[in-house]
Amino acid sequence: MNISDRQTKILALVETHGAMTIEMLAEEFGVSPQTIRRDVNMLCRADQLRRSHGGVERMSAGVNLSYDSRRLSHPEAKRRIGQLVAQMIPSRASVMFSIGTTPEMVAAAMVDHDDLTVVTNNLNVAMALSPNSSNRIFIPGGMIRLPDRDLIGQEVETMFNGYRADFGIYGVAGVEPDGALVDFDQQEAAAREAIRMSCRTSILVADRSKFSRPAPAKRGRLGDADILVLDGPPTPEMAALIEAEGVELRYPEGDLV
Incomplete structure (x- = not known):
C-alpha cells in the first residue's frame, strides 16, 4: 500500500484522539470531505482504521494492527x-x-x-x-x-x-x-x-x-x-x-x- 503524507497524518491524529469525524479531518487539512473520505476508505480497506458513525476510529484496544500497518x-x-x-x-x-x-x-x-x-x-x-x-x-x-x-x-x-x-x-x-x-x-x-x-x-x-x-x-x-x-x-x-x-x-x- 502506498500511503500519502496526509494519510500518515490522519493515522497519527486518530491514534491521538481515538476517533475523528470526516468534517474534523477536512477542516484540519483544509480539503473537501470527499477528499478525506477517499483517504479514509483507503485506510479502512488496509485495516489501519475502523469506520464509526460519521467518521473513523482507531482499531479495537484488544486487537493489534497488522505489522505492515x-x-x-x-x-x-x-x-x-x-x-x-x-x-x-x-x-x-x-x-x-x-x-x-x-x-x-x-x-x-x-x-x-x-x-x-x-x-x-x-x-x-x-x-x-x-x-x-x-x-x-x-x-x-x-x-x-x-x-x-x-x-x-x-x-x-x-x-x-x-x-x-x-x-x-x-x-x-x-x-x-x-x-x-x-x-x-x-x-x-x-x-x-x-x-x-x-x-x-x-x-x-x-x-x-x-x-x-x-x-x-x-x-x-x-x-x-x-x-x-x-x-x-x-x-x-x-x-x-x-x-x-x-x-x-x-x-x-x-x-x-
Missing part, C-alpha cells in the same frame, strides 16, 4: 528513536531485540555497525542486520507468526534466558497511566521480560503515542527498564510518571513537527 504508524517518530539508540550501541556489542516495529527501526539504523552478536525473535530485525557478514545472528526455533514474521512461546524465552547480552532493546504495545506495561499477548510480554532480565542494559523504545494506549496483557513496569527512549520530550503527565518510575529518559534533540 504498524510500520506506517508514526514512522518518523520510530526513525528518530532508531537513530538515537543506534548511537548508544557500539560495534562488537551483543544485543537482544524484541518483536515490534520500533526495535526493527533500531536495527535498521545499525546496519553500519560491525561484529554484532544479535539474539532476536524478530525476523525483520534479523533480516535488516543480515547483509553484514561480520554479524552473528541467533533466532529461536518454532513456528513463525505470519504476517508479523516473529516467534513467541517457550522456545523463545528459553533462548533469551540462555544468553547474557550487553543491551536489550524492547518495545511495548502501551504504557498505562500507573506505569504498567501492556501488550496484546501474554507470550509477547513474557518474551519481552526475558530480554530485560537477560541483558546488562535494558532499553525500552516507545513513541509517545504508546502512553495510555490500552492492550489486554499486563506485565512489567516502566521503571523496570534502565533507559527509556522516546521520540521527543514528554508531556507534563508523562514526565511526572517517568520521574516517579525512576527510569532514565532520553530523546532526540529537536521535537517532531
